[in-house]
Amino acid sequence: MFARLVGESFIRNPRRKVLTAAALVVGMAVATATLTVALDVGDRMSREFRSLGANLLVTPQSDTLPLEIGGIDYRPVDEGAYLPENDLGKLKMIFWRHNILGFTPFLDVPASISSTMGGAGKPATLIGTWYEHAVSVPDGTTFKTGAKSTHPWWSIRGRWFQDGSNECVVGATLAALHGGELAIGKTIYVSPSGLPGAPEPLVVTGIVSTGGAEDRAVLVPLSVAQRLSGHAGSFRQLFVSALTKPADALAERDPKTLTAAEYDQWFCAPYISSISFQIRQVLPGTDVRAIRRVADSEGRILSRISTLLWVVTIAALVAAGLAVAATSAATILDRQKEIGIMKAMGATNTLVAGIFLAEQLMLAMAGGAIGFVLGAELARVLGASVFGTPAEPHIILLPVALALALVVAVMGSLIPLRRASHFDPAPILRGE
Amino acid sequence: MFGRLLWRLLRGNRGRLAVALVSVASGAAVISALLNLDFDIERKLTQEFRSLGANVTIARTGAARGGDLNALTPGLSGSPVLMDQDVVLHQMEQARTPDVAAAAPYLYIVARAEEKPVVVAGTWLDQLPKLEPTWKMQGNWIAARESEAQCLVGRNAARQLHVEPGGPLELNYLGRREQLRVAGVIDAGSAEDNQVFVTLPVAQRLAGLPGRIEIVQVSVSGTAGGISRYASRLASSLPGYDVRPLRQVTEAEGNLLNRTRFLIVSMVVLILVLTALCVLATMAALAMERRADVGLMKALGGSMSRILRLFLAEVSVLGAAGGLIGCVAGMALAHWLGQRVFGTPIQPRWEIFPLTIALMTGVALAGALPLRLLGSVRPAVILRGE
Helix, strand or coil, rough: HHHHHHHHHHHHCCCCHHHHHHHHHHHHHHHHHHHHHHHHHHHHHHHHHHHHHCCEEEECCCCCCCCCCEEEEEECCCCCEEEEHHHHHHHHHCCCCCEEEEEEEEEEEEEECCCCCCCCCCCEEEEEEEEEEECCCCCCCCEEEEEHHHHHCEEEECCCCCCCCEEEEHHHHHHHHHHHHHCCEEEEEECCCCCCCCCEEEEEEEEEECHHHHHCCEEEHHHHHHHHHCCCCEEEEEEEEEECCCHHHHCCCCCCCEEEEEEEHHHCCCCHHHHHHHHHHHHCCCEEEEHHHHHHHHHHHHHHHHHHHHHHHHHHHHHHHHHHHHHHHHHHHCCHHHHHHHCCCCHHHHHHHHHHHHHHHHHHHHHHHHHCCCCCCHHHHHHHHCCCCCCCCCCHHHHHHHHHHHHHHHEEEEEHHHHCCCCEEEEHCCCC | CCCHHHHHHHCCHHHHHHHHHHHHHHHHHHHHHHHHHHHHHHHHHHHHHHHHHCEEEECCCCCCCCCCCHCCCCHHCCCCCCEEEEEEHHHHHHHCCEEEEEEEEEEEEEEEEEEEEEEEECCCCHHHHHHCCCEEEECCCCCCCCCEEEEEEEHHHHHHCCEEEEEEEEECCCCCEEEEEEEECCCCCCHHHEEEEEEEEHHHHCCCCEEEEEEEEECCCCCCHHHHHHHHHHHHHHCCEEEEEHHHHHHHHHHHHHHHHHHHHHHHHHHHHHHHHEEEEEHHEEEEEEEEHHHHHCCCCCCCCHHHHHHHHHHHHHHHHHHHHHHHHHHHHHHHHHHHHHHCCCCCCCHHHHHHHHHHHHHHHHHHHHHHHHHHCCCCHHCCCC
């Protein structure tokens, strides 16, 4: 009997439910979309931050003081400590290996360059590095990395040098200073300062603009810099770009003071401190430090953006709830006369409320489900237009959307239903 | 007459109107709070980005240091690397805008401390905390630009030179000596960890280069476009100098800012739609309830246009009042949110008031569209109670 009443109400008078259903669908779609985006945003924004480049710096532990001015190390090649290049594959073997997005070793060599063999040399710094280098990882795979992933803002005219070949790329400022001598396609002769040996010819393949010290230097493949400086298989500095989680109370503490359980939790969270700890374990004798300027800013800005987004998400949820509640209330008020007739025919308040709530429940289930599908699609579009890759739907949000729809639909009908319970059927039927 | 009718209408239905008012006001509060947040978010986030450090540098065009350590040491006075402090700083003062968060000139020399070569950076030490807010300091920052006897030491340099906060440090450059006291040790996580920071005059005295600087670092807040406009304005007043935005910072900044804003704006639009829906439903319910009133008015001889005007006026009053109340609440909400999210309150934007009120009145009027149906109301039918 009850089921038939509800069923008939649906079939006979669908128009009256359209508004509530529409509000439910739109409301739950927005709720699903905003929640999907908010759940993903930390990870995605953190990836965006990698366009700032590396956030970890690895240097030899027992080193003389680097004489670095404006990003170039002016130490002679025979001074200070070096790190072995062969170990670098181990970086992709640490616990958080998938969070290591890239790493690039650097070796600066003070040198003189000239445009002719045996000509008078001008002082310039050679920066040995990787642009795109295949590193063999101990588990048998290879990992392609280099400045392309750790220094994504470097822009090139011409092309990058081939790894291991006798080619070079000249910084924009240096190229402008020397005019035609350092143009693309020319050959330059470089010899390291203070070391014997014949000058080595390098073909200029491109002009690089970085906005930093590299604009005034010559970039060469790491192997060339190693050969010229006489330090085969070595480098001085390693920049690592890692996806990290913003630091919280646990990350700030000294790992030595943590209890076993806390230590596990710390080790298994991609904090910048735990990742640098793990790098230090696989690269002994190194000093691994967070580049504060990048790492701290990232943590701070990320946590602000995600708080902001949660605020907006909550606002969206509230607005969705309000909209559904308001339309449910409006619909029920609109059906006063129906309630009057029911009551006049002897329906109790409980029965009236039961019928209306059952209707709302069915509407909420249907509206919530449709809203979830639409919302997942909306989040996909939003994710694609903001971050370039669509946001994957979280199936966990389906029950959330359904429950939310149920709660707001019922809440929205409670107040008008309570009022309806006070109705005296006679004046309503009289049309007052 | 019209006014009195309107007043009576509003007073006579206080209960229902209160519900509608609450609905309009809460919608207006959410919208005005978010709009306020959205207007202010760019400024707030660009300020946050200043923790990335300097984003504009000024140097001599084409200046390139020699690759040779010995070339760094003597005879720098003739080097094209250096700039005249007075000229550059004067022009910077001229081009100064409120967006310039911090600026400092630098002179770098490779001096010796305990017979070890170390990079000494002469700068305005009081600007460092603003220029590099992420640096960690063990000891004290130096607040006065004139305190020449003090210096700051990078973490690695402190370890190698065996100094700590409060201890002495002697710098030696070609026989010229300076006795300094270490005020604090810096943890920067970058090349600065290997340097010693002294006041600019001390570095100039050591180098024997009074009034000369090598580079100026400026931290400018604003969008990527604003920063490059500042840089090009400065460049045009400093011919022969190289003024450039640090691409690493400005590009990432612009990228992140755009994405965040787009995200927030699209969410705000969604919320706007929902709020409009909510107000629309409330208004439609209100309008439908008015059918009996319309019947009575018509029976008493009121023309349809006049009746409609009356109801539209009622609805607009409701929209405007709800908008105003909601706006005040929304501003308070935005203020509180700003405090929570950014630590500083959000600047109230007064243009949001008319915007929200207009929006709410518009939505309320749209919600009253079913009133149009009232034209077909036949008084006899309504009064009979059908």
